[in-house]
Amino acid sequence: MKTFRDDFLWGGAIAANQTEGAWDTDGKGPNIADVCENGIISGPDETIKPTAYYPSHDAIDFYHRYPDDLKLMSGMGFNAFRLSISWARIFPTGEELEPNESGLKYYDDMLQQMIRLGMKPIITISHYETPLNLAKKYGGWESKQLIPLYLRYAKVLFDRFGKYTKYWMTFNEINGIHLIPWAAGAITLTGSEDHQLNQIYQASHNMFVATAKTIQMAREIIPDEQIGIMLTMSNAAAYPATPKPEDVFQTLEYQRRTFLYGDVELRGHYPAYFNRIVEEHHLSLDITDEELDLISRYTADYLAFSYYRTTTFASGMKILGDTGGLTGIKNPYLPTSAWGWQIDPAGLRYVLNILSDRYEKPMMIVENGLGVIDEVDEDGHIHDEERMRYLADHLKAVQEAIADGCDVIGYTWWAPIDVISAGTGEMKKRYGFIYVDKQNDGSGSLNRSLKDSYFLYKSIIKSNGENLLRYTTDELVAKYLTANDVETDPL
Ligand code: BG6
Numbered sequence: 333m334k335t336f337r338d339d340f341l342w343g344g345a346i347a348a349n350q351t352e353g354a355w356d357t358d359g360k361g362p363n364i365a366d367v368c369e370n371g372i373i374s375g376p377d378e379t380i381k382p383t384a385y386y387p388s389h390d391a392i393d394f395y396h397r398y399p400d401d402l403k404l405m406s407g408m409g410f411n412a413f414r415l416s417i418s419w420a421r422i423f424p425t426g427e428e429l430e431p432n433e434s435g436l437k438y439y440d441d442m443l444q445q446m447i448r449l450g451m452k453p454i455i456t457i458s459h460y461e462t463p464l465n466l467a468k469k470y471g472g473w474e475s476k477q478l479i480p481l482y483l484r485y486a487k488v489l490f491d492r493f494g495k496y497t498k499y500w501m502t503f504n505e506i507n508g509i510h511l512i513p514w515a516a517g518a519i520t521l522t523g524s525e526d527h528q529l530n531q532i533y534q535a536s537h538n539m540f541v542a543t544a545k546t547i548q549m550a551r552e553i554i555p556d557e558q559i560g561i562m563l564t565m566s567n568a569a570a571y572p573a574t575p576k577p578e579d580v581f582q583t584l585e586y587q588r589r590t591f592l593y594g595d596v597e598l599r600g601h602y603p604a605y606f607n608r609i610v611e612e613h614h615l616s617l618d619i620t621d622e623e624l625d626l627i628s629r630y631t632a633d634y635l636a637f638s639y640y641r642t643t644t645f646a647s648g649m650k651i652l653g654d655t656g657g658l659t660g661i662k663n664p665y666l667p668t669s670a671w672g673w674q675i676d677p678a679g680l681r682y683v684l685n686i687l688s689d690r691y692e693k694p695m696m697i698v699e700n701g702l703g704v705i706d707e708v709d710e711d712g713h714i715h716d717e718e719r720m721r722y723l724a725d726h727l728k729a730v731q732e733a734i735a736d737g738c739d740v741i742g743y744t745w746w747a748p749i750d751v752i753s754a755g756t757g758e759m760k761k762r763y764g765f766i767y768v769d770k771q772n773d774g775s776g777s778l779n780r781s782l783k784d785s786y787f788l789y790k791s792i793i794k795s796n797g798e799n800l801l802r803y804t805t806d807e808l809v810a811k812y813l814t815a816n817d818v819e820t821d822p823l
Pocket of ligand 1: 756
């Protein structure tokens, strides 16, 4: 059976605003995440309230602790690491003519350390971190004025860090703008539903143009560059609730909310079904022929995406969304996490196949993970069985998809270390293989310790996924459930 390629990228993914802290250190300006007291779902505060607790302001202090944290990552055998660069560390208001050298130096040192430890950096240029000034002054990505400012920022990154890596992606979960417009597009929706859709599609278009121009520029600066787009795949991971034709077609319409982004940025043109959306919602978009030409010439090299769960749709139902994607009706065949996300490894195989058929591009799963409440036992161990099962089952599904013919080039778990939740700002919702002693109220020593899942992932990476073929999930979990004390690999 065809399995993980020899140069498969194994690693983890984080974002600056959920890990670094040091939110106003060394010249960094405020960004759109810095004004969200309870995560991005509840939206931004008008200004930073002096007495309120903003979890992202100190996060897990990765800013100061990255040398040790990266050593723990490399201890798992990572050969890749996805991180974001915080735009406002480099351009505090987004509008300076010269970059902030302290911010550049911080990332320079960190990337060098990563490379020394054997990890290829995979860089997200913008992960919910638009400088706040650009949201306030221009209304975020709804304005085309952000395009040259983003390009100036991207050029500085390519000039300085292009020598360290060829793997980049332009915007985190660009299609998340339908669910979390402030985070994904730095926009605040106003007025009628049609007006809001107009804002969403104008901002999306402006980001498409920024992406195309970034790809054009990267091809001149970075040899052998790989510039990806990054989408949340929950809308594509959609099942009709019944075989009723209305349910089936409406599911397709929800899937198209995601496909549109891949269609434009990978195929290079707006799909025909977009015309009907424009017509029925009376959209009036500023899209020029010159921009369409750029979009068609500079398509992305690979498709990166996040996958947490699947969604089930019935026609006419009201759909809600959050960071994990859309929420339809409960699928009776799937278990549900403590945060209501339905766990579906087979759905990942389904999504990879759909995307492979449609785009025929290399794919990278840059976020997949499970947020759970971890219990620390009296010896200080964390036997995180649920997370281990999720990891093994999803990677088995990836392996099946590879055998189906999908070109999967990497997998970076979200998040290899506990981080603050993007959606709700909680610490309690933990994703890591590495535990961080920090609680929702900000208390805790910030000490790091290794969960059982750390050792399972390490063994999977070491065997390049081969042990996934040899052992069932039950066997893998049983062997690593007590692995905290094990010096040698039990498999
Ligand atoms: C993705 C984001 O939407 O979901 C991450 O790219 C985020 O930044 C992840 O952390 C999980 O969501 P949450 O709300 O559980 O942190």
